[in-house]
Amino acid sequence: MKNFSNYNDYSTKEELHFESKAVHGALGTEPLTGAVSMPIFQTATFRHPELGESTGFAYSRLENPTRQELERTMAILEGGIKGFAFSSGQAANMAVFSLLNPGDHVILSDDIYGGTFRIIGDVFGKYGIEHTYVDMSELDEVKVAIRPNTKMFFIETPTNPMMKVADIHALSEIAKGIGALTVVDNTFLTPYFQKPLQLGADIVTHSSTKYLGGHNDTISGIVVVKDNEEIAEKIHVHIKSHGSQLAPLDSWLILRGIKTLAVRMDRHNENAKKVAEWLRTQPKVQKVYYVGFEDHKDYAVTKKQTTGFGGMISFTVDSFETVKKILKGVDMIMFAESLGGTETLITYPTTQTHEDTPLDIKEKLGITDCFLRMSVGIENADDIIADLDRAMNA
Incomplete structure (x- = not known):
């Protein structure tokens, strides 16, 4: 029995242009049948051949072939090592903020989506996460806001809705200098127009409900980690423990949307x-x-x-x-x-x-x-x- 969960050598796609990567995704075709469109694996569980052997899949909360194709495709398009598909953009941001510990401080764009404002204030605030909102298009204001316990910069660029633009590379350099993570919400421009990980960011998030899906027909979120295996594992533990992963049908809809991105x-x-x-x-x-x-x-x-x-x-x-x-x-x-x-x-x-x-x-x-x-x-x-x-x- 073939195990296509291990078909993860998609480095050959480096030579392709963005448009071709978006159309063909990670595997290109479904390897068991040759299906050009990745099937919707609408199943909760997977049969094992025998004791000690596995197809690579056990339970859809942990891994699902349709979702895996989306996650790998987004890792390719953003230039990271690992992608994660969530049930919404809010769920994706919840996972990212969960990387913080009580007593940590995060600096965020002052002009930020209201849902993110609610998450960091109403939810994580009561768990001891400190936060400061600043105009992140002004580097001096960011520097002034830094505290000894600052562990994350969370950047929207362009911001929602005032369209401020932050210098991702410059902010990433400042963050690296203090040992903080740089997270960029790339919803507005997508990796077609902007690649934050190449500019120095550590993590990219998306409300993939928006341009990635592109048809106003499903809700989803994406996180892509640049090169830190430890962070990727923490996100993996979060998504499988919280049960906030994207369902197979919704994963397929986002994959279909990405083809025309x-x-x-x-x-x-x-x-x-x-x-x-x-x-x-x-x-x-x-x-x-x-x-x-x-x-x-x-x-x-x-x-x-x-x-x-x-x-x-x-x-x-x-x-x-x-x-x-x-x-x-x-x-x-x-x-x-x-x-x-x-x-x-x-x-x-x-x-x-x-x-x-x-x-x-x-x-x-x-x-x-x-x-x-x-x-x-x-x-x-x-x-x-x-x-x-x-x-x-x-």
Whole structure:
């Protein structure tokens, strides 16, 4: 009986370009049958040939062939030694923060997804984990925030939703100097546009619900470890003990999404640039937050460490009435939470993605009642603009 859990020599894919790696994944085909699409191994348990022999799989909470293919594929795409697929992006971040011990201190981006804010404050705070939020696009502020017990930098770049950009390499060097881990949430740009592990980070996380899956049809999270076997083993123990692994069907959906990641990201990138430039011409729009503008404060850093700007835009309008008009008036564009799918979605962060962020912090960041975030999809850009125009100006 073949044991394809040991088919782990995927180093030959180093010679391929990203697009080819994304399409073919780790194994390329399922080795037992030759199936071009990795099957959905919808099983809880696996039969053993005899005592002392195994197929390499025993119980799907521990290992599952479909999930394993996703995890290995993500390790290839991010350039790490081990990937882990979780039931959500939140579950992935829970595993990463579980690397900290009581009394440890973590520095996080001040403009961070509200769910991450809740995890580190409400959950890990009561276990003795200390934390500080800083603008991680300002290296001096990060240095000032360092304490003797600082053990982790947790970076969103670009940030959600203010689109700040952190210098991953520079921050990783600072972290190494104090013996701290650098973790980067790479959800917005994916490994197609940004490779944090190559820039010096130790761990990458994703809400793979978003661009990796790309179709708004499943929830999942990814962690990839660069080169530290001890950290990888700790994540492995966490996922098998907490039971937060991704189910086979959801693993297959993310694998399928990854096959078209490159072409989708190119279209997201192209469309977002057009929409952002149009928004800047609108009298009711006061400010547009988009990392692809040459006058963005961190544009030079973006050009240095990424190959694209992504599909995310935030903008402030002139009044709450305009906000209500847009959210009610959009037709093709959908007023919905989440991001990174084929459809264009518009979100109201102050009561949705950042509802758990304290009001004073939201106001300081600029997440006001006149603030909107948009995930630009892969529809025709002219249709997206026309829909926004009707909703805002009709």
